Amino acid sequence: MTFEKILTRYQEIPGYTGTFDEYVAHGGYQALPKALKHMQPAEVIEAVKRSGLRGRGGAGFPCGVKWSFIPKDSAKPKYLVVNGDESEPGTFKDRMLIEEEPHQILEGVILASYAIGCHQAFLYCRGEFVRGAAVLRRALGEAYARGYLGGNILGSGFDLDVVLHRGAGAYICGEETGLLESLEGKRGQPRPKPPFPAISGLYRCPTVVNNVETLSNIPHILLRGPEWYAGIGPAKSTGPRLFSVSGHVARPGNYELPMSVTLRQLIFDIAGGIPNGRRLKAVIPGGSSSPVLTEQHLDVTMDFDSLAAVGSMGGSGAVIVMDDTTCMVRVGEIVSRFYHHESCGQCTQCREGTAWLHKVLRRIEHGQGRKEDLDLLLDMCDNMKGKTICVLSDAAAMPIESYLKHFRDEFERHVRERACPLGRGMGD
Amino acid sequence: MISEATQKRCGELVERYPEKRSALIPILHEVQIEVGYLSPEAVEWVAGYLGLSPADVMSVASFYDMFSLEPLGTHLIYVCQNLTCAMLGAEKLIRHLESKLGIHMGETTSDGKITLKRMECLASCGTAPSIQVDGVYHHQVTPEKLDALLDDLRRD
Numbered sequence: 001m002t003f004e005k006i007l008t009r010y011q012e013i014p015g016y017t018g019t020f021d022e023y024v025a026h027g028g029y030q031a032l033p034k035a036l037k038h039m040q041p042a043e044v045i046e047a048v049k050r051s052g053l054r055g056r057g058g059a060g061f062p063c064g065v066k067w068s069f070i071p072k073d074s075a076k077p078k079y080l081v082v083n084g085d086e087s088e089p090g091t092f093k094d095r096m097l098i099e100e101e102p103h104q105i106l107e108g109v110i111l112a113s114y115a116i117g118c119h120q121a122f123l124y125c126r127g128e129f130v131r132g133a134a135v136l137r138r139a140l141g142e143a144y145a146r147g148y149l150g151g152n153i154l155g156s157g158f159d160l161d162v163v164l165h166r167g168a169g170a171y172i173c174g175e176e177t178g179l180l181e182s183l184e185g186k187r188g189q190p191r192p193k194p195p196f197p198a199i200s201g202l203y204r205c206p207t208v209v210n211n212v213e214t215l216s217n218i219p220h221i222l223l224r225g226p227e228w229y230a231g232i233g234p235a236k237s238t239g240p241r242l243f244s245v246s247g248h249v250a251r252p253g254n255y256e257l258p259m260s261v262t263l264r265q266l267i268f269d270i271a272g273g274i275p276n277g278r279r280l281k282a283v284i285p286g287g288s289s290s291p292v293l294t295e296q297h298l299d300v301t302m303d304f305d306s307l308a309a310v311g312s313m314g315g316s317g318a319v320i321v322m323d324d325t326t327c328m329v330r331v332g333e334i335v336s337r338f339y340h341h342e343s344c345g346q347c348t349q350c351r352e353g354t355a356w357l358h359k360v361l362r363r364i365e366h367g368q369g370r371k372e373d374l375d376l377l378l379d380m381c382d383n384m385k386g387k388t389i390c391v392l393s394d395a396a397a398m399p400i401e402s403y404l405k406h407f408r409d410e411f412e413r414h415v416r417e418r419a420c421p422l423g424r425g426m427g428d
Numbered sequence: 429m430i431s432e433a434t435q436k437r438c439g440e441l442v443e444r445y446p447e448k449r450s451a452l453i454p455i456l457h458e459v460q461i462e463v464g465y466l467s468p469e470a471v472e473w474v475a476g477y478l479g480l481s482p483a484d485v486m487s488v489a490s491f492y493d494m495f496s497l498e499p500l501g502t503h504l505i506y507v508c509q510n511l512t513c514a515m516l517g518a519e520k521l522i523r524h525l526e527s528k529l530g531i532h533m534g535e536t537t538s539d540g541k542i543t544l545k546r547m548e549c550l551a552s553c554g555t556a557p558s559i560q561v562d563g564v565y566h567h568q569v570t571p572e573k574l575d576a577l578l579d580d581l582r583r584d
Binding site for chain 1: 487509
């Protein structure tokens with residue numbers, strides 16, 4: 001599949017390091033003067049709406065629509081917050097964009113801020129991204145020095161300050177209101193919604209939270225036009241998407257593709273298929289929160305709606321491929337351990353549910369499972385979904401339900417044989 | 429107890445935000461670098477600096493994995509234990525480190541040189557199994573690579 005790289009075109013430029021001068025030399029910062037001089041903020045929002053761009057963080061919400069929720073008549077300051085807290089297991093594309101093409105993000109930040117009337121934006125960078133934060137700091141310094149940030153940007157009269165903010169290690173801060181709490185110096189506990197951040201977000205002011213990859217698309221949409229952008233991929237999942245492919249594939253990595261690519265093409269053509277003569281067993285298509293798919297789903301296209309139609313989701317674009325040596329109970333044990341560790345603890349269903357899911361999956365994997373545990377797991381999942389302040393609880397329950405749905409016999413064998421039939425399946 | 433250079437950086441951090449409290453997490457990072465961990469005295473200093481109670485600061489510090497309320501070794505090794513890394517040998521690496529250093533994950537060697545910690549997904553699944561040593565990524569890690577790395581850290 002040949003596809004013109006857009007967000008990752010820098011990969012084809014030898015020796016590229018993502019400095020201001022390199023970004024400009026290769027066509028960067030062209031959308032910005034065009035928009036500041038020739039477009040009203042409302043026209044920028046309209047163009048992004050027409051492009052069909054959907055959020056790349058996990059939920060897939062239309063970006064232009066999110067921007068349009070910011071009240072025009074509010075006297076309060078408006079804020080843009082960049083979600084660079086990438087931590088959905090399997091996902092490694094935002095870290096790449098941060099480390100390798102930071103000015104593409106900054107150009108998106110300036111354009112988005114102009115559109116929503118924001119004069120102070122915050123870049124929330126995951127705490128573990130030590131190099132990423134250093135790269136962003138350098139890029140911010142360059143942008144201020146060249147007049148692309150600060151007062152009267154490029155003589156347009158538009159002012160914008162951008163503050164780099166490092167997180168400190170908590171998955172829940174990727175949830176937008178958890179992130180806002182964290183940015184306010186608190187525990188990253190998500191807020192009840194409504195009010196949504198567009199009405200009452202950071203410091204109780206109208207706020208847009210956008211993912212790093214989402215914002216990286218903005219300069220291209222404004223430079224080449226929303227119609228061009230909307231022409232890429234399926235009608236309701238437009239534009240390029242970065243897929244992080246990992247696990248049992250010959251060529252793991254980030255691949256930029258239209259969402260019309262099928263799961264089969266992604267695994268077998270793009271990522272080189274399953275190595276060591278093994279067979280495909282299962283694949284997680286959108287980060288560890290997404291329900292698992294199997295061989296019967298390989299012809300699904302990787303757009304938001306088609307993945308939802310087969311019972312999973314596009315999520316963060318992280319595709320984790322598992323071969324037939326993988327034990328699905330062990331996968332459940334690892335995934336549930338993660339959500340148990342990351343539950344912020346404020347809702348009972350999630351705090352208790354994630355702990356019990358892990359406990360029960362662990363005992364099944366270790367040969368101490370009971371016959372009734374399988375239905376017990378499903379009952380717990382049912383009690384965890386749609387009942388909490390944020391969706392971490394759902395994200396913990398949905399994958400486990402899907403493992404039971406597609407691999408129930410494997411769970412039953414663990415209980416019957418009082419051991420993992422695959423020898424724990426992961427070399428341990 | 430907190431150096432003037434760090435206090436100056438904390439002052440700059442507070443200036444960046446519309447509300448002072450937003451500087452709490454960045455300041456905890458700075459103080460942890462200086463003190464080596466978030467000691468009760470360090471927490472008290474931060475609380476006093478921002479006009480918060482020590483309990484309030486503790487509640488935040490204890491929420492985030494990167495903050496340590498106990499002394500850390502000179503070098504900090506994070507081993508990713510999440511799905512892709514586990515599929516490609518993370519538990520083998522954990523066992524290797526534990527037996528080589530004679531400590532468990534979460535502990536520090538008795539000479540105070542190395543702390544081991546399990547970490548959730550480090551966003552480096554394309555090059556799994558991955559670890560981070562003092563903030564620097566190491567990719568497709570093997571027991572042999574770990575041995576070479578530990579030799580380097582011990583030489584410091």
